[in-house]
Amino acid sequence: KQEVTQIPAALSVPEGENLVLNCSFTDSAIYNLQWFRQDPGKGLTSLLLIQSSQREQTSGRLNASLDKSSGRSTLYIAASQPGDSATYLCAVMNTGFQKLVFGTGTRLLVSP
């Protein structure tokens, strides 16, 4: 059974810092991995999607990497801004399934 873990659970940084969020998963037979952003009481916004054959994806100040064999992904946020404050969720889709298995998230606070 796939288990997804995210560390740290919470992170507080001053504006301008570069930061790394971590995601690990127990079953390496994944089809893809997605990073989402969730604002309080709101829906999930897809940030980056990495296929199992890819090593990384970039969008603006965000870069996500995937190491399938070790069961790890990282989300790198460059030059953080207060508007980046949100909960970041990692989710994996296993090969042969359609569902996403989510981690518990990292709650990020970027202070001005």
Add this chain to the structure above:
Amino acid sequence: EPEVTQTPSHQVTQMGQEVILRCVPISNHLYFYWYRQILGQKVEFLVSFYNNEISEKSEIFDDQFSVERPDGSNFTLKIRSTKLEDSAMYFCASSGTGRGSNYGYTFGSGTRLTVV
């Protein structure tokens, strides 16, 4: 940018009542999903739907739950007799290929269900 639309945004219901949560997926998507998130917990998969039938469901999705695509645009989740533990945020999502390759999943903004 295309959106998944969910209504209502918040619903309060009495225990034992039936509720229907509504979603309008992205029009050219083929796969539709319901997830839920109990306050403070992980987002959990409930069910996926393709070609007018359930393609995958979790152990949470028992006989109290049902899904339907009554017309070409709406996708609904029905809970027949709500329990207190059904209180959660319910998210609808859709994807183009079922593998989320080009678009990934697109989630709606959720319906917060409160059972009293």
